[in-house]
Amino acid sequence: MSDEKDFKAGFVAVIGRPNVGKSTLMNTLLGQKLSITSPKPQTTRHRIHGIHSTENYQIVFVDTPGMHLGGQKSINRYMNRAANSAFADVDVVLFVVEAGRWTQEDQAVAQKCQNLDIPVIVLVNKIDKMQQKEVxxxxxxxxxxxxxxxxxxPVSAYKKSGIELIEAEVLKHLPNQPAIFPEDYITDRSSRFLASEIVREKLMRTLGDEVPYGVTVEIxxxxxDEEEGRWVIHALILVERPGQKQIVIGKQGQLIKQVGIQARKDLMKMMDSRVHLELWVKVKENWADDDRALASLGYTD
Ligand code: GDP
Ligand code: K
Ligand code: MG
Incomplete structure (x- = not known):
């Protein structure tokens, strides 16, 4: 064991516009899949802590929904609030951008960073995608x-390059203090919450372009089940409009079947056990623009 006086611990916010790879990066930093990811913006909707503990330090990464402009629904406001609140009480900010691309949304995030009196480290992610390295x-x-x-x-969450540099840089700015969470914790979220996220990830990845933003999952x-020796998980997939229900189910139930197969695989890994998963789809009109519905579905600040 290291000297307790030398132990470092603190919070590190991972921020940036949608789709730059914040969640993929956090998972790479943790060395395990925790936060859900997909090629679609607004995959991450909630703030989620990823806890990385070693003998000498504990880094609590705070993954956030992408800060985005536009999108006027209650859920958009919820996501931006969740992202903005990540600034509070953190020791370091990791501002993630995409190599070669700088948009108005990056500019807006940069402006927010400008007024902070905490260290900001810019991570230029996806360098593996750059065709011409000289740019x-x-x-x-x-x-x-x-x-x-x-x-x-410059980093690549995919290729795991630059990752040790991030950790070394973050550690320079963490205060000497005891661990914040027990060292065997990997997140502040419940398995039940993570289960709903896993199902939503498979939906985000499987569905086309329109529907994913109208979908939420309730466990x-x-x-x-002691007798069967397996977890029994029932997930309700809520959509905003009747037309979306059939899309989620798919032709002859094929789409939802695929979602179930993929989600079950991840759930078994997470629970380290056999899993019986059942999925239903239901219409809850306009849930994404209804503050009360949002709160009851777990979108609470
Ligand atoms: P977030 O919205 O910022 O959390 O982004 P995600 O982590 O969900 O990633 C968005 C997309 O970028 C996904 O399709 C990821 O697989 C992809 N991605 C993330 N990191 C990298 C990377 O280092 N290289 C490449 N080529 N793609 C990446
Ligand atoms: K994404
Ligand atoms: Mg994300």
Whole structure:
């Protein structure tokens, strides 16, 4: 064991516009899949802690929904609130951007970082995607002109490159204090919550472009069946409009069947047990723009 006086611990917010790879990066930093990811923006809807503990330090990453402009529904406001509140009480900010791409939404996030009195580390993610490596440097220089950051690190969450650099840089800024969470915790969220996220991830990845944003998942049953020796999980998929129900079910139930197969695989891994999963689809008109419905579905600040 290390000297207790030398132990470091703190919170690190992972922020940025949608789809830059915040959740993928957090999972890579944790060395395990925790936060759900997909090629679609607004996959992450809630703030979620990913806890990385070693003998000498504990880093609590705070993954956030992407800060986005536009989208006027209650759920958009909820997501932006969840992202903004991540700034409060953190020791370091990881501002994630995408190599070679700088948008108005990045600019808006950069502006928020400008007024912070905590260290901001810019992570330029997806460098594996860059065809011409020589354009990376001018891009980094352009970022340097736009914001006052403490460090810029080119990384790839996919290729796991630059990852140790992030940790080393973060540690420079963490205070000496005891661990915040028990060292065997990996998140602040319940298995039940993670189960609903797993089902939603498979929906986000399987559905086309329109419907995913109108879908939410509620776990109705989450129970270990002693006799059968397996977890029984019932998930209710809620859609906003009747037309979306058939899309989620798919031709002859094929789409929802695929979602079930993929979700069950991940759930078994998470629960380290056999899993019996049942899925239903129901219409709950306009749930995404109804504050009360949102709160009852777990979208609470
Ligand atoms: P978030 O919305 O910022 O949390 O982004 P996600 O983590 O959900 O990732 C968005 C998309 O970018 C997904 O399709 C990821 O697989 C992809 N992605 C994330 N990191 C990388 C990376 O380092 N390289 C490449 N090529 N793709 C990545
Ligand atoms: K995404
Ligand atoms: Mg995300």
């Amino acid at each position: 990376l440097l001018p891009y980094l220089q352009k970022i340097a002109e736009k914001i006052d950051f403490d460090e810029v690190i 109705e049953k989450f129970k270990f």
